[in-house]
Amino acid sequence: MRLLLVEDDAMIGAAAQEGLRREGHAVDWVTDGARAQAALANGVYDAMLLDLGLPKRDGLSVLRDVRGKGSDLPVIVITARDAVADRIAGLDAGADDYLVKPFDLDELAARLRAVARRRAGRAAAVLHVGDLELDTAARRARWKGREVALSAREFALVETLAERPGAYFSRAQLEDRLYGWGEEVGSNAVEVHIHALRRKLDPSVIRTVRGLGYSLAGE
Amino acid sequence: MTSIRRSLLVWLLSSVLAGGIGAAGVVFVQARIEVNDIFDYQLRQLALTLRDRTYFPNDFADSLTGEESLDVVIQVWAADGTLLYVSPANMVVPNAVQLGFGQVVASGGRWRTYATQQRGLTIQVAQPLAVRNRLAFTAAWRTLLPFVVALPLMGLLIWRLVGRELKPIETAAQAVARRSPQSLDAIETANVPVEIEPLVTALNGLLGRLSGALEHERQFIADAAHELRTPLTALRLQLQLAERARNDDERARSHAALREGIARAVRLVEQLLALARQDPDVPAEARAVDLAVAAHSAVDGHAASAEAHGLSLGVEAPAEPVVVNGDAASLRTLLDNLIDNAIRYTPSGRVDVRVLREDGRAILEVEDTGPGIAPSDRGRAFDRFYRAEGAPQGGSGLGLAIVRRIADKHGGSAELLDSRSGHGLRVRVSLPLAA
Secondary structure, eight states, X not given: OEEEEEOOOHHHHHHHHHHHHHTTOEEEEESSHHHHHHHHHHOOOSEEEEESSXXXXXXXXXXXXXXXXXXXXXXXXXXXXXXXXXXXXXXXXXXXXXXXXSOOHHHHHHHHHHHHHHHHTOOOSEXXXXXXEEETTTTEEEETTEEEOOOHHHHHHHHHHHHSTTOOBOHHHHHHHHOOTTOOOOTTHHHHHHHHHHHHSOTTSEEEETTTEEEEOOO | OOOHHXXXXXXXXXXXXXXXXXXXXXXXHHHHXXXXXXXXXXXXXXXXXXXHHTTSGGGHHHHHTTOTTSSSEEEEEOTTSOEEEEESTTOOOOOOOSSEEEEEXXXXXXXXXXXXXXXXXXXXXXXXXXXXXXXHHHHHHHHHHHHHHHHHHHHHHHHHHHHHHHHHHHHHHHHHHHOBXXXXXXXXXXXXXXXXHHHHHHHHHHHHHHHHHHHHHHHHHHHHHHHHHHHHHHHHHHHHHHHTOSSHHHHHHHHHHHHHHHHHHHHHHHXXXXXXXXXXXXXXXXXXXXXXXXXXHHHHHHHHHHHHTTEEEEEEOOSSOOEEEEOHHHHHHHHHHHHHHHHHHOSSEEEEEEEEEETTEEEEEEEEOSOOOOGGGTTGGGSTTOOOTTOOTTOOSOHHHHHHHHHHHTTOEEXXXXXXXXXXXXXXXXXXXXX
C-alpha cells in the first residue's frame, strides 16, 4: 500500500516509516498539516496515518477537509490523548480508526490492513484469486495450496494486483504503490518483481499488455 | 476528648448545687441562732415558772404535773443535794452546778440547762441540744429542697439548650466531612454563629488554597502523562525496529535511534521533575547568592556543549558581586535552562550570558543569535510544553516554564526580548537585589 504518514515528531515518524516500509508499504512522511494537504492533493494514497497534534494545521481540520472533498481515503488517527471525547471527535470527523500513543508497530500494521480490507469491501484478511491465496495479515502467499516465499515488495505488488483481479495497473501506478518519496526506484524495478513473481508462482499468473500494464489473471 | 456540652452541664449543675448548699448553710446557721434564742427563752421561762410554783414545797410535785409533755427534763434538788423530783421519771441529767444557762454532757448527747434557786431548792430545766439542731437542719433542708428537686430538670434543660446552640458546629463539621479532594467548595457561612465563623472562614481559605494546589497538580499530571506518550511511542517503535533488524547495518541504525530516544525521554523526565520541584507555593530559600559567580559556573558547565555545536559562549559580569537572596540550586537550574535553550536553538553564532545591576535590580540576560521567537508567540513561550514551530527535536518544552517559575519564586520576572544585534532571542530575568 502507498501510505501518507503525518507525524510531527521526528523519532516517531522515522521509526514508523521504517517499520511500515519493512512491511512492504510505500510510506510518504510529512510533518505538518499544510504539507499533508499538499501531499494529498498530488498523490494517490491507499491510507493515511494522521497524528492529531500537528503544527500549522491541526490533524482534525486536515481530516475534515479530506472528507469535505468527498474522499473515502481510509484514515487512521494517531493521538496522544486517550480521553473518550478526543476519540469521538476523531471518529466523528471521519476517521476509520484510531490509535492511542504509545502504539505498537504490529498493531499499526494490523489496523492498516483492516481499514484497507474494509475499503475493498471484504472482511477476511485472506484474499483468493484463482489458485492464488494471499494472507494479508501474515503476509504469506500460497499457490495451489503450496506456500511460496515472497519478498515484502513482491508481496505488496501481487497484493495490489489481487485487490482488483483483471484490472490493469500501469508501471507508474505500481511504482507509486511500492515506493515512497525519496526511495530509489530502479528503471526496471517493477519488471524485476513481476519476473520473480512469475517464476515463483506461474508464468501465466500475471498478464502484460503493452500500453495497458499488468494484470492478475482471474479465474 | 473534652465536650463543651458535657462540661457545661457539669459546671452549671455543680454551680447551682453549690449555691443551694451555700444558701442552706447560711439558713442553718441563722436558724440555729434564732432557735437558740427562742428555746433559751422558753427554758428560762419554764424554770422561772417552776420556781414560782414551788413556793409551797409540799405540793410542788403536784404542781409539776402536766409539764411532762414538754421536751425537757425537770429536776429539783434539796439543799443537801437529794433529788426531790425528776420528770420524766427515768431521765437524769447531772446538775450543771452553775446557775443560769449551762451545758452538760449526759445520756443522749449534749444538754442545754437552766438552773435557778429558791429557798434551798435547786431547780434545773434541761433540753437536748439535738432538738435545736434538728429544727435548724429542717429549716436548711427546706431551703435546699427546691434546688435538689430542680437539679435533674435543669440538667435536662441545659443538655437540650446547649445541644441546640451547638448544632451549627455540628452542621459545619458535617459540611467539612462532606468535602473531598474532588469537591473542595467553600462552606456556607450564612448560618454560622459569630463564635465559630472565624474557624469556618479560615477553613474556607484553606480549602480554596488546597483546591488551587490540587487543580494545579492534576493539570500538571495530565500534561505530563500526555507529553510522556510521545517519547514512549518513539521508544517502542525504535525497539521493535531494532528487534526486527535484518542485518547489522539496520541493527546499528536502530540502536542509535533507540539511544537518542532514551536520551530524549530521560531529559523530559528530568525537566518534569525540575519543574515539579519548583513548587510555586513554597517560597524560595533565602540565602545570599552571587549571580555573577553562578553565571560563571553555569557557563563553564556548558562550554563543552557550546563548542560541540560550534558556538561561541561567553559571560560578562561586573567585578563586584551581584547578590540576590535565593536558593542557589534553583538559580543554577534557571541559568542551565537558559543557556541550554540558547545552545539548542542557535544553529551558529554566539551565546552571551550577562549579569548586571539596573535600577536596584539584579539582571540576568542570555542572548543568542538563533531564530528568535516571534513577538506574537512570546506570551505562550513560557507555557508548559510549548514548543516553537520548527524547534529542534528533543526539547521538552519545559525550559522556559521552569525559568519563569524559579523567577516568580524569587520575586522576580522573566521576559523575552529581541537580541541587541537584531537577530536572535534575549531572555531577561530580573530579580530583587539582596538588601
